[in-house]
Amino acid sequence: MKLTISAKLKLRHTPEQKTALDAVTLAYRDALNFASEKAFKLEKTSSAPKIHKAVYETLRDQEGPFRLGSQLACTVSRQVAASYKTQWTKLKQNISARQKGFTKRRYKGLDTAPKFVSRTLEYQYGRDYSWKKNGKVSVGTLAGRLVLEFDGYQKHLDLIQAGAETGAAKLYYQKSKKQYYLIVALNIKLPDPQPTDHQKVVGVDVGQRYHFVATNLNGQSLFEKGAAIHHRKDQFSRVRRSLQRKGTRSATRRLVALSGRERRFVADRNHVLSKTLLTRFPGSIFGLEDLTNIRDRTEGRSNPQSSLRARRSRRRRSQWSFAELQANLAYKAPLHGSLAVQVDADYTSQACPRCGHTSKGNRPNAGLMFVCEVCGHAGHSDRVASVNIALRTLLVRQDWMSTGALSMRPDVSDVEVKVARLSRYAELRWNPDTNP
Incomplete structure (x- = not known):
């Protein structure tokens, strides 16, 4: 029996290393938005091969604005295709709900090209990142590889040290702490249940x-x-509604702080x-x-x-x-x-x-x-x-x-x-x- 869990690793990066990580995450986000615009022009396609054919050379151009590696360029196409597939599914569900009279609102997710805001990119194990000795990890950037130390939950660290099977990972930036994290998929083998x-x-x-x-x-x-949970959720709803009614800059900043x-x-x-x-x-x-x-x-x-x-x-x-x-x-x-x-x-x-x-x-x-x-x-x-x-x-x-x-x-x-x-x-x- 195989079980997949997520390990959240806090990367110990210097200001110079953070600059390199900033560059690759921002370039990846811009590449996602570029590919999303291309997919929108291609009749809002959710086909990864079509998107890949339209954007790959531009994303790989080392003189261009993105300068991504080959694996990251392929990941961009797959992620944008998955996003459009999700939008099409939501649109079909909305059409069904409107026909049944559950809602009168029309789904507008495909009126414009989906926009990516988060500075999160996906790494493939063995190509974009790999483990090093002494509790370090090597991650890819636009300027080459970075070898970083990391912290995390001790049980997860023990599994990594023991050589647990590793899948894809996400490089995630937490804006409030100005800190990068690596979210790694660990595949654990357990005895078959009886x-x-x-x-x-x-x-x-x-x-x-x-x-x-x-x-x-x-x-x-x-x-x-x-x-008690309902009362807490009602409180969140009242605060959010009050701030939205005000609409001031300070209220907007407060809404951003409360988001999530x-x-x-x-x-x-x-x-x-x-x-x-x-x-x-x-x-x-x-x-x-x-x-x-x-x-x-x-x-x-x-x-x-x-x-x-x-x-x-x-x-x-x-x-x-x-x-x-x-x-x-x-x-x-x-x-x-x-x-x-x-x-x-x-x-x-x-x-x-x-x-x-x-x-x-x-x-x-x-x-x-x-x-x-x-x-x-x-x-x-x-x-x-x-x-x-x-x-x-x-x-x-x-x-x-x-x-x-x-x-x-x-x-x-x-x-x-x-x-x-x-x-x-x-x-x-x-x-x-x-x-x-």
Whole structure:
């Protein structure tokens, strides 16, 4: 089993070395914008070979404004092509959303050529950068190679020292600290997981009122409320709205200073939550809901005349970072001797785990209380959902033991296969009294 992690290395550069790094990052950014303009003129193409053919000689010209190396020139074409492909995907999603009435706004990302602002470039291992002895790294610049010392997280440094397989890296400039960092992809080899190594099963239901509710097969649950995070996000929104209304130069400077602070706050919170789950339920198989396209299925039509409460609800729903929390849990789990799999999210909060009755009426007024219409089983709706997820994860583990093959994500390409899978879920029952 191979796992990829990112190591952030702080480069120890002198003022002269920083000048050389400034030159290559600025030239790379200008090359990206040049290639973006060319791609826009080529009917907004997302084809890397077409962009490469149009810009390569200009980027490589040592008498020209860019003077990039061959590998960096190739990387420019690929990065611009990927950016245009993303823009086309967003445009198609916007057209679909407008047809369904979810929004009236037209996506304008391809009205002009995408502009690159960040001074971040991508290095390829063995061509643009390489490791040296005594904890040093060699990176390419316009004037040749620089050999720099670096600092970082000790576990990451140990992996590099031990010769871990290295992938591409990004040279990143942090303007506030006037400091360059190298973000390196490290590929770690771990033993292949076995079902006998993961005998504990935990269902994790993610939401907005509660960031997650986790329940194991012994009936032990862990609740993580989201009220404090909502208040903090609302505070960010009020400050940002107030500064935007003022529109003064000082307000703009303040907005720049605040940019990214909310994003870093949410990312840190998701890291803490994922680590909390892993330390509370060590060595477990974590079941996560497959929430692909959840917003398309749940968001209603936008209404400019809606109330303040409705607008706040839409904003919170759009800021719901469930995918980041699940991704953090998935990549950290193997490092802690655990595993994360996805199961179908259909009817997890509407199905009774005691008798199997499934109905919207089991959740009166779509609230937090679950009351089965048939057997009368009552409880917290998010906990009931986590119980159903745990049962489905247990079924995944049983299939893994019987077939020897583990499905990390349910196959949704075949409708008949999914219907058969949901039929199996309907036969699952929960009775903590019989659990070991």
